[in-house]
Amino acid sequence: MHIPDGYLGPITYIAMFIIMIPIWLYAGYRVRKDLRSKQIPLLALSAAFTFVIMMFNVPIPGGSTGHAVGGAIIGIIMGPWAAVVSISVALIIQALVFGDGGITAIGANCFNMAVVIPFVGYYLYKIISGNSDIKSARRIVAAVIAGYISLSVAAGCAGFEFGIQPYIYPAVNGQYPYMPYDLSVTLPAMLGEHMLFFSILEAIITGLVFIYFQRNEPGLLEEKKLSQKMPGKISA
């Protein structure tokens, strides 16, 4: 769902940057406030993780393709604000170095994939997990559902951004200047492809990585409580 240059008109892509700038600034503030320097390696590796996961394009019936993002599990493990930073960095590299996603669409793509996915994923995981034990099966279910729903919602957002273009920029002499397909096409296409295929992949990845951390590094899944209990104890 990397929106390329040219699909969104200026009103939309500028609006998405205006939405993203305060989010990026606040995310930076929260990373400064919530993370310790010992978490920098994990944060850095999470950007590489989402970058590489997004390269696994999956063909689906009908000739289209898509991929998972790995954003929900980053949100669950690192917290949603740290995920905003790491996924945004991966998306900006994809746009600048690899031409995947437009330069003008960096705001929109970061909103869809670096904000919507980790936030929807993190809060769904939190709500479904409740007070269950960190090692409980309920939390695995929570992570899987978080992965599935978060990518689907993000796809819906991208579909919405695509689909409002014909209303904002109607056809001139029968020719649309930007994305020519309206919401009746873009929403079912984006939601359908993801809900039937790519979100399932996201759910599996979220579940597998979650199980790994649950078994081997349960402490990282309750990082927040730890850092509140012993402020200042870990210093470089």
Add this chain to the structure above:
Amino acid sequence: MDNTTKIIIVALAILVILTPLGLIASGEAFGEWGTDYFKEKLGYVPSGLEGLSSLWNAPMPDYGIPGLEDTTVGAAVGYIMSAIVGSIIGVAALYVLGKLIIKDNAD
């Protein structure tokens, strides 16, 4: 470097080697079509889209090394190189960013 960090790096390295599997999907994602798609489907290329589509020339377009993408092996090599380059830039960028903004004694 702790054990988890090492395991994540190994897992990432395996994923990087496997990335050429992503090349099996030869189609185009919804909403990520080239200008040819519109020419074919609509008989025209949306004017604003055409203007913006050539705004940026990425050094490794579509995760490939220019000149190498014509062969299967070349595309696979380009893909793996892209995964390595992207991962290294991402890790380096966040390392620098993390060191700049995270101050352990800030509170």
